[in-house]
Amino acid sequence: MADKILKKLNIKVWRQNRASEKGKFETYTIENISTGSSFLEMLDILNNDLIEKGIDPIAFDHDCREGICGTCSLYINGRPHGPDTEITTCQLHMRKFKEGETIVIEPWRAKAFPVVKDLVVNRTAFDKILQAGGFISVNTGGVPDGNAIPVGYDDAEEAMDAAACIGCGACVAACKNSSAMLFVAAKVSHLAKLPQGKVEAKRRARNMIAKMDELGFGGCTNTGACEVECPKSISISNISRLNREYLVARFSE
């Protein structure tokens, strides 16, 4: 538990200056990292070293650094968000790594998430899927009292389980088909479990699936890799619910 110092680590990282340029791996050495530091703090230190040496620092996405905003990504040693479960990269700590280890860092790899620079990818496709129907069509004002819409305890809890998605994209990165099914399923389930969301349920499932296909995400072959890597433990059972919602929508056309 007491923090130790990792004297030396090798960081093998994807470098790509722009979307239009080719990328390649580079390896850097970093010294004296506390096991109590977070993974991103290690990258901060590496970047400050690189700047001092006149090398362009590594671009990576991050913001809240407490596991909720979904900004951080990184495919570390072959796993989205690295070697731990129920965790985002910003919560990953260096005690999960060994002295002298070579750590391989890549961006999310998916056609729908093109690389912007180094480890930064463009996840606007997720926003676009949600814009296609991931909402309840109510305007501000003119809504009933909160308690006028009773929601059963279990329904509220299940809706919350699905709504916990942070939109990080680990599910897509983990999937060999780069499918966004878990992401779409989480939103469809969140809203379908609530009475407020039932009114537009059919349209929502249909439109979101169509948009997902259009944007170049792959199909789901039920390998379950997404569920394993999801930092918020979103269950793959949501995909069954999505399929059910989608079929109902198609048959009622």
Add this chain to the structure above:
Amino acid sequence: MSNLNSKIPEGPLAEKWSRHKSAIKVVSPANKRKLEVIVVGTGLGGASAAASLAELGYNVKAFCYQDSPRRAHSIAAQGGINAAKNYQNDNDSVFRLFYDTIKGGDYRAREANVYRLAEVSPNIIDQCVAQGVPFGREYGGTLANRSFGGVLVSRTFYARGQTGQQLLIGAYQAMNRQIAKGAVEIYSRHEMLDVVIIDGKARGIIARDLITGEIKRFGAHAVVVATGGYGNVFFLSTNAMGSNGSAAWQCYKKGAFMANPCYVQIHPTCIPVHGDQQSKLTLMSESLRNDGRVWVPKKKEDAEKLQRGEIKANDIPDEDRDFYLERRYPSYGNLVPRDVASRAAKERCDAGYGVNSEGKAVFLDFKYSIERLGKDVIEARYGNLFQMYEKITDVDPYKEPMMIYPAIHYSMGGTWVDYNLMTTVKGLYSIGEANFSDHGANRLGASALMQGLADGYFILPYTIGDYLADEIMTPKTDTSAPEFKEAEKSVKERIEKLYNIKGSKTVDYFHKKLGQIMWDHVGMSRNAEGLKEAIKMIRKLREDFWKDVKVPGEMDNLNPELEKAGRVADFFDIGELMAMDALDRNESCGGHFREESATDEGEAKRNDEKFTYVSCWEYQGEGKEPKLNKEELVFENVKLTQRSYK
């Protein structure tokens, strides 16, 4: 004082808002279609405003520096949102919520604004439920509530420990619906770098496309700034890494007054700093103080052994533990307000009783609650927080006490606004944490979410109409106007200047140094000498920064170091103004503690005779002392009393 018309409506407190709404102008639907509004920031305030304005028919452009509007830092709020629903039948009311907020803010907020906040709070809950926010429920299907610090009723609505996330996703989804309709144009990964004023009115912004580095002009009939607080001036804070004060600061330099910049909230329960490699601090919810007991050793030698790692917390017997909050504040105990709890922790650590290797931590111990209630109950209440704590520290808080220490959390100060949420620049509005209006010198828990959504859903959409009604004949803003050219030129020059310094030290180096000055002298405890010293040190450091900072990368590409450099450059100025404001306010109130103004027992002492005003700082130009204007605070409905938690 001529610019400082707060426009508080006449009439009894409870009727001010409805009277005002009847009196202000409304824009017809046909005319709304012709009008454009820029909203900067997509947190609770910005996203709710953008969605609501677009629903009304205005053409909205929304901006955020994040890769998606859903990631704004409102998302990290944990505990809940207050509303005067009185669902628990515990005699809650609009007046009670108003009173708690005014008192919690140590009588340094405007009565009329706070009352309005309490008045619209029930509508927020209704709106969020209709949007599908999965609030916690009772078995009968009704909404559940929990209690929060500083109040006697149960009025906090929550979605597990992720209330901010769920409310933000609600607002983001409402905005997404308008994006799909074409009513909101979204510009993510765009950072506002200046506001453009034409003939005294805000007419647009200059923003940098963070991916291509392109500097772009955007015109509108009004500009809304919803860019949050400036807590990152301290380097280490609970804010997101990208949170910054730059948009608000550009508004200040263009004539918007900055109000009460010295009021920042220091949250008592954060995971302590672990060494010199730390980048940010993680908050542990205030709710933990319901069941955790805060202590340090009674004997200094025990503390020293803990610091050297020779013993552990559990080696210290109960009789050698100093439960200092229970000792000093027997009636409130571990549940004193945030500012009081933070200062008490600092006092013990400064006296040498800190419990981690740096001597800057106190224990938050659940042993006693686990003995009393069982591990299951504690796990059900705080399981996710305990898990997060263990992931970060590698310590199991069921077996050993947590270590906590105060950290910068929220800015009560911000851009000055009138009752319409308009700044001292016409057509420029400021909402949410970015403005100063509702929390006085200390914010109560679960009130930040309430304020952001109140401003965005229910206040701004009405009050902005009063201004825009006179703009219906104004054509679309021409972004080739000389004012836009001039603003774009100065933005570009500044970027080039930063980039071309090509010095020897990184942006982080300077940011950390600034943070240390701020924490040491403009932090939890302040005095005149230290503040004067801080101002000198900040000025010196700023000089060094502009001579010796090193910004790598390219200007026309994604360049996080360049982004940071611009924000840190502004943090020097913000930090300096905070210190000046803290120096002027020679009283202790809320989060602002001046050592010169304390009771014999070391408690904060307000000075109502001299300081019942809002400090409104007016920019006078580069390198010139800003001018202090004062808005007197008038209390007609509450009696000012000294807070006591003994």
